[in-house]
Amino acid sequence: MIFKQLFEPDSSTYSYLISCPDTGKTALIDPVLDTVERDLAVLQQMGLKLDYSIDTHVHADHLTGAKRLKAIAGSQIVYPAMLDLACVDIGAREGQALMVGNIVIQPLFTPGHTDHHHAYLIDNGTQQMLFSGDALLIEACGRTDFQSGDAHALYRSIHDKFFSLPDETLVYPGHDYEGRFITTIAQEKQRNPRLGNNRSEAEFVKTMQEMDLPYPRKIDFAVPGNEGCGECPDNIPEQYRSPCARHDQG
Numbered sequence: 516m517i518f519k520q521l522f523e524p525d526s527s528t529y530s531y532l533i534s535c536p537d538t539g540k541t542a543l544i545d546p547v548l549d550t551v552e553r554d555l556a557v558l559q560q561m562g563l564k565l566d567y568s569i570d571t572h573v574h575a576d577h578l579t580g581a582k583r584l585k586a587i588a589g590s591q592i593v594y595p596a597m598l599d600l601a602c603v604d605i606g607a608r609e610g611q612a613l614m615v616g617n618i619v620i621q622p623l624f625t626p627g628h629t630d631h632h633h634a635y636l637i638d639n640g641t642q643q644m645l646f647s648g649d650a651l652l653i654e655a656c657g658r659t660d661f662q663s664g665d666a667h668a669l670y671r672s673i674h675d676k677f678f679s680l681p682d683e684t685l686v687y688p689g690h691d692y693e694g695r696f697i698t699t700i701a702q703e704k705q706r707n708p709r710l711g712n713n714r715s716e717a718e719f720v721k722t723m724q725e726m727d728l729p730y731p732r733k734i735d736f737a738v739p740g741n742e743g744c745g746e747c748p749d750n751i752p753e754q755y756r757s758p759c760a761r762h763d764q765g
Contacts, residue, residue, distance in 0.1 A: 516618055516639050517561070520687065520696060521554060523547040526577040526733070527692045530554065531646055533637070534563050535616025542567040542593075542615045544635060544646050545689055546580035548745055549758045554580065555587060567615060569593040569607070571648030571689060572632040573741045575662055575734040578758070582745035592744050595622075595631045602744035607633050623676050625650045627669020628657030634676070643684040645700070651677055652688045653698045654707050659723050661731065662738060666723040670716045678704055 517534035526547065532554075534541040541563045546554060558565055565588040568581040572595065581592045582602065593613065596606025607613060613620040613635075621636040628649045635646040649657035651673050659666040677686075682701035705711050709722050731737075736751045747759035 516637070517541075517563075518644075519557065519561075521550065521557065523550045523577065525549060527690045528574075528577055529687065529689060529691065529696075531687060532557065532561075532563075533615055533618060533620075534561075535618045538616030539563065540566045540614075540616030540618075542569050542620075543580075543584070543590075544569045545571055545574075545648065546584055548578040548580045548583055548747075551580040551583045551587070551758075554584075558588075564588065565590040567591050567593055567605070567613075569613070569620070569635065570595075570741075571634060571646070571650075572629045573598065573662070573738055574649075575731045575737050576690075577733060578737055578740045578747065579745040582743065585744075594744070595624075595633045597631050598742075600742060600744065602746075607635075609633070625669075625672035625676050627659060627665050627667075627672045628662075630663035630665070630668075632657075632672075636680075643680060645677065645680065645684050645686045646689075647677065647686050648689045651686060651703060651707075651710075653686075653691050653693075653695045654703070656707070656709055657689075658726070658728060660726070660728065661734065666720040667716065669723075670710070670719045673710055 519532040521530040530546050531544040546568050568584050584590050591604035593605045594603045596608045607622040609624040623634045625632050625634045637644045680700050684700040686698045736748045740746050740748050
């Protein structure tokens with residue numbers, strides 16, 4: 516499997532390039548509108564053509580690059596099927612594998628950060644690779660205080676779906692804000708301050724309820740825009756409009 520981790524600094528978002536060496540089929544997990552040109556240049560340098568963009572959920576902190584990538588590269592858009600969005604080509608459902616050439620991607624329904632969040636699991640033949648989206652981060656987890664968040668549901672998603680995986684499973688998160696790149700299930704079971712060391716559901720919920728976090732600065736346009744697979748709404752503030760203007764979408 517061909518694999519590359521990519522980073523968008525404004526929202527501290529990781530995107531992941533996955534390609535099947537046998538067929539050339541290629542996907543990007545959680546692409547960002549701001550870095551579409553960078554990602555397409557990387558694909559060109561690697562001699563790859565994009566076939567799929569795969570989102571874990573409707574993001575609140577950035578616009579997805581899915582729609583723009585489809586317009587340029589002809590890639591199909593994959594979102595959680597339960598959203599039933601008109602712009603989506605393929606719906607992701609737990610129990611129904613997504614095929615990128617010979618690579619088998621297993622969607623995992625992991626609500627809590629949002630009510631529709633899906634993570635994606637790949638067995639590369641040596642280790643399992645978990646693309647955890649915003650559910651499980653490196654020694655942290657996604658917020659549960661907006662956009663259908665539910666701390667009880669997130670606790671159960673992480674414990675039932677993630678912490679039941681082999682300890683050596685590699686975890687690639689949707690974000691990191693401290694310059695870290697990767698973690699493992701074993702590390703999160705031990706070191707995650709919100710979830711590790713067998714912390715109870717009640718302790719976790721209390722921790723999440725007591726977090727005093729700022730209102731997400733892009734949520735008012737990112738959520739409706741991402742419900743359109745990366746459409747640029749009219750209400751984008753001027754300081755965030757450059758990717759839309761650059762792409763002639765707004």
